[in-house]
Amino acid sequence: MKKLLLFCVASVFLSGCATTVPVSAKFPEAPEMLLVECDKLDKIGKDKVYFSEFLTTVVGNYNKYHVCAAQNAMWKEWYIKQKEIFDKVSE
């Protein structure tokens, strides 16, 4: 009986120690457009080409780089802005 009483009293007072975290913020998912991998660079793939053909391939590769760099810049912008918003919630 004494033990039961002790258990009841202890369980009531120890219940104050129980803590729960009811709400948690989730970091947002990145847009799928940013998850796309950069294009592979083109090769000439022939032994003989005209200079203009060669240059066109080079320009195409530069273009691919610029697209990839823009995507990378967007990743940075996305992360900085989302982190700012996320941090504001937990302030």
Next chain:
Amino acid sequence: MWIINWLPEAVVHLIFLAGIVGTIAGFVLGFIPFVSKYKLPIQIISLLLLSLGVYLEGGLAEKAKWELRVKKMEARIAAAEAEGQKVNTVIVEKIVTEKEYIRLKGQKVVEYIDREVKVFDSNCTVPEVAIKAHDMSAENEAPPTGIPSVSQYENRL
């Protein structure tokens, strides 16, 4: 506090009320015959009930405070999610426009090559080694000689 979640609020108020009534009865209304007969047990039980009641009432108040905080937090999270979604939309629009613009500029350069550079094709040949160098670079490959293996390279670092 699990006990507060488990016990209905009315029971908590009842315990507290019973504690107050019992304490008043046990300490003040001793002149009533029934009370005077069971004075000590009434005093002990009602004091215990009062202590438990005060404790649980405190818990209830704390719970209400937490619930308010949780609601505020949920509202903030919902606002943040909406703001995050807006950022996503802006970024997607931006990247689509930028990619299109970059492609357009590249296309213009290609048109320029066709117009201005093609005329030099007949007297400007590209040596095979230059093509090889270009293709190796495009694939991030190295010439067969003169480059250490990855592990050798790491050891050097």
